[in-house]
Amino acid sequence: MGPDEKSLNGSENHENGMALTRPFALIGRKVIKGINILGSATIFLMMALWNTFRPKQFSKVVHQVYYIGATSTTIIMLVSLFTGMVLGLQSYHALIQFGAVGGLGALVSLSLIRELGPVLTAIMITARAGSAITAEIGIQRISEQIDALQTMRVDPFRYLISPRITASIISYPLLTAVFDFIGIIGGYITSVLLLGLNAGVYSHSILRNVDMKDLTDGFIKSIVFAVIVATVCCYQGYFVHMRGDSKGAKAVGMATTSAVVISCVLILVSDYVVTSLLMV
Amino acid sequence: MIVPLIEFKDINKSFGTHTVLRDVNLQIYEGQVTTIIGLSGSGKSVLLKHIIGLLQPDEGAILFRGRPLKEMSKSEIASSTRQISYMFQGNALFDSMTVYDNIALPLRETTNLSKKEIDRRVMARIEQTELNEAAHRYPSELSGGMQKRAALARALITDPRIVLFDEPTTGQDPVRKNAILSMIAQYQRKFNFTAVMVSHEIPDVYFISNRILALYDKTIVFQGSPEELSNFDHPFNDEVLRSLEGLQKELTGLYSRRQFKILHHTQMQSRKSGESYCVAVFDLAELNAVVPHIGYDKAQETIHAMGLYIDRHFGAIGGFSTRRKAREFVTVLPFSDIAEAEKILNEFVDDFHENGIRDLRANAQKDDASENCVEFAIRAGIAEGKADDDIDSIVDSARAQQKEIGRLQCAVKE
Numbered sequence: 001m002g003p004d005e006k007s008l009n010g011s012e013n014h015e016n017g018m019a020l021t022r023p024f025a026l027i028g029r030k031v032i033k034g035i036n037i038l039g040s041a042t043i044f045l046m047m048a049l050w051n052t053f054r055p056k057q058f059s060k061v062v063h064q065v066y067y068i069g070a071t072s073t074t075i076i077m078l079v080s081l082f083t084g085m086v087l088g089l090q091s092y093h094a095l096i097q098f099g100a101v102g103g104l105g106a107l108v109s110l111s112l113i114r115e116l117g118p119v120l121t122a123i124m125i126t127a128r129a130g131s132a133i134t135a136e137i138g139i140q141r142i143s144e145q146i147d148a149l150q151t152m153r154v155d156p157f158r159y160l161i162s163p164r165i166t167a168s169i170i171s172y173p174l175l176t177a178v179f180d181f182i183g184i185i186g187g188y189i190t191s192v193l194l195l196g197l198n199a200g201v202y203s204h205s206i207l208r209n210v211d212m213k214d215l216t217d218g219f220i221k222s223i224v225f226a227v228i229v230a231t232v233c234c235y236q237g238y239f240v241h242m243r244g245d246s247k248g249a250k251a252v253g254m255a256t257t258s259a260v261v262i263s264c265v266l267i268l269v270s271d272y273v274v275t276s277l278l279m280v
Numbered sequence: 281m282i283v284p285l286i287e288f289k290d291i292n293k294s295f296g297t298h299t300v301l302r303d304v305n306l307q308i309y310e311g312q313v314t315t316i317i318g319l320s321g322s323g324k325s326v327l328l329k330h331i332i333g334l335l336q337p338d339e340g341a342i343l344f345r346g347r348p349l350k351e352m353s354k355s356e357i358a359s360s361t362r363q364i365s366y367m368f369q370g371n372a373l374f375d376s377m378t379v380y381d382n383i384a385l386p387l388r389e390t391t392n393l394s395k396k397e398i399d400r401r402v403m404a405r406i407e408q409t410e411l412n413e414a415a416h417r418y419p420s421e422l423s424g425g426m427q428k429r430a431a432l433a434r435a436l437i438t439d440p441r442i443v444l445f446d447e448p449t450t451g452q453d454p455v456r457k458n459a460i461l462s463m464i465a466q467y468q469r470k471f472n473f474t475a476v477m478v479s480h481e482i483p484d485v486y487f488i489s490n491r492i493l494a495l496y497d498k499t500i501v502f503q504g505s506p507e508e509l510s511n512f513d514h515p516f517n518d519e520v521l522r523s524l525e526g527l528q529k530e531l532t533g534l535y536s537r538r539q540f541k542i543l544h545h546t547q548m549q550s551r552k553s554g555e556s557y558c559v560a561v562f563d564l565a566e567l568n569a570v571v572p573h574i575g576y577d578k579a580q581e582t583i584h585a586m587g588l589y590i591d592r593h594f595g596a597i598g599g600f601s602t603r604r605k606a607r608e609f610v611t612v613l614p615f616s617d618i619a620e621a622e623k624i625l626n627e628f629v630d631d632f633h634e635n636g637i638r639d640l641r642a643n644a645q646k647d648d649a650s651e652n653c654v655e656f657a658i659r660a661g662i663a664e665g666k667a668d669d670d671i672d673s674i675v676d677s678a679r680a681q682q683k684e685i686g687r688l689q690c691a692v693k694e
Contacts, residue, residue, distance in 0.1 A: 145375075151364070152389070152390065152434075226593075
């Protein structure tokens with residue numbers, strides 16, 4: 001075997017080795033990128049929370065509570081009413097087979113308070129206000145409005161990010177409470193008014209089975225979702241100019257899609273994690 | 281030796297593999313208007329963003345009053361950059377806020393002034409920038425010129441010591457461009473801030489700039505006065521200045537100062553030594569006094585129309601003209617002695633009284649039904665020189681001979 005053949009074989013071996021390690025390198029790169037993003041999003045959140053306590057924030061937070069919270073009330077009421085109604089309907093037909101229809105109120109209310117209320121509220125606000133937050137901040141970024149704030153010595157975190165995250169933390173539990181209440185009324189409409197269950201049985205079942213821990217657990221979840229959704233949506237909009245896959249208006253569109261998808265996935269993942277922790 | 285207000289030392293900046301600035305060295309002096317010129321995409325805006333700290337250099341040092349920013353504490357840097365204001369190329373107005381709120385934003389967010397005081401200051405700026413009607417409209421409802429003025433008002437609301445203008449005249453028509461430049465020059469004199477401007481508007485920026493910086497091939501190739509730039513021998517002249525000046529000639533009919541100089545030089549070289557020619561100098565200096573009454577736009581429309589009128593009249597008989605100062609035109613009559621030039625000037629004056637004043641007045645009163653008018657004089661002077669004389673001395677003689685040739689009325693803005 002001549003030196004050329006040796007070197008040829010050496011390079012072939014090297015390429016084979018590379019082909020074997022390539023998937024690991026790819027996974028490694030993805031993991032490192034993920035950790036980087038997680039780190040920068042955490043710093044992003046900390047900076048926003050720190051700015052909450054600086055002066056001149058109150059009116060901005062109130063404005064955002066109105067935008068994220070108050071204007072979402074109608075859609076939350078509509079979704080929760082039908083969620084409660086369908087839950088009442090399904091549960092009634094399932095429980096009646098076992099003669100356990102007396103527990104319908106508990107089933108509807110606990111499902112809503114512990115799980116459906118916080119999760120569906122968070123997903124609805126993500127779709128309605130979260131996407132708008134990403135698009136608004138993204139457009140402000142690409143049209144240099146955020147740079148303009150910096151040149152005016154106005155901290156973009158204080159002016160844009162912090163009020164939105166704080167307002168989300170205030171709005172989510174309130175809207176979750178609205179969702180729970182209207183959902184329970186929805187269950188009442190189906191089971192009592194339409195299917196003839198005794199109203200006293202329905203409400204007694206709720207009062208006997210729902211305790212304060214169920215309520216606080218639900219609100220803890222909604223606060224966790226608020227932090228996740230607001231951070232993801234603001235982060236995607238704020239760093240829209242650093243996206244590698246697109247630029248300009250297209251980047252804003254893609255950032256908005258990413259914000260909604262990532263938020264929804266993280267809501268469900270964190271729901272499992274938080275539920276596990278709260279049940280310990 | 282005067283310490284520059286801002287100094288770049290060997291600044292390098294790349295985005296990925298693309299180098300934008302290479303070994304950039306420049307000085308910006310306090311109280312002056314410094315204009316950075318160069319072709320589109322040559323890195324002028326990137327350079328400007330380094331001054332205000334929106335971008336950081338990869339290599340090199342930025343000095344503020346002789347001290348490198350890198351050696352300053354955070355509070356010192358904050359105190360330095362607090363004096364700087366920035367007017368963006370695309371205005372960067374908040375489109376969800378009215379003009380009033382856009383202008384008030386820096387005061388509301390960075391000061392503890394009372395609502396009443398903020399209102400007073402904002403309304404004063406709105407008044408000065410002629411935005412009264414637009415105060416409660418959104419940026420998307422305004423014309424390009426009004427948006428520029430709103431951005432300018434916002435940049436000036438904090439009374440900055442340094443104002444950076446990133447292509448303040450982009451997207452404006454020639455008249456509006458000059459109106460904006462003239463407004464910047466007036467504010468610079470009034471508030472005595474240091475202005476750093478990025479612009480393509482050659483030669484218009486020469487009239488308001490103390491210093492010109494030429495950015496070419498990723499580096500600064502020239503720093504000096506506009507006069508020095510006309511003698512600058514570099515490929516920058518061929519590639520950048522000529523293309524921009526050519527466009528200017530097509531738009532206004534007048535030659536740039538550099539083109540005028542070259543044309544004059546060529547004409548005089550073909551003449552025998554001692555052969556005479558004449559120079560006429562037209563002056564609208566009194567226009568300055570009436571600008572507050574008629575507005576920047578109207579003033580610039582008048583200057584523009586006057587330039588076209590002079591070029592049309594004297595161009596037909598072989599003369600060539602330039603705008604020497606903001607409100608002064610110089611015309612060379614290469615084939616006329618003083619007697620003939622006086623005759624031509626008299627014909628111009630007659631024609632000007634017959635048609636010119638009417639045309640200019642119609643232009644100045646366009647779209648305006650106001651009955652109130654202000655009047656200002658147009659002056660002209662003529663002088664004879666020899667082919668080997670210095671043009672500047674002939675222009676000075678012509679200036680000394682100036683007399684009023686007509687008065688123009690402009691409607692006062694409502």
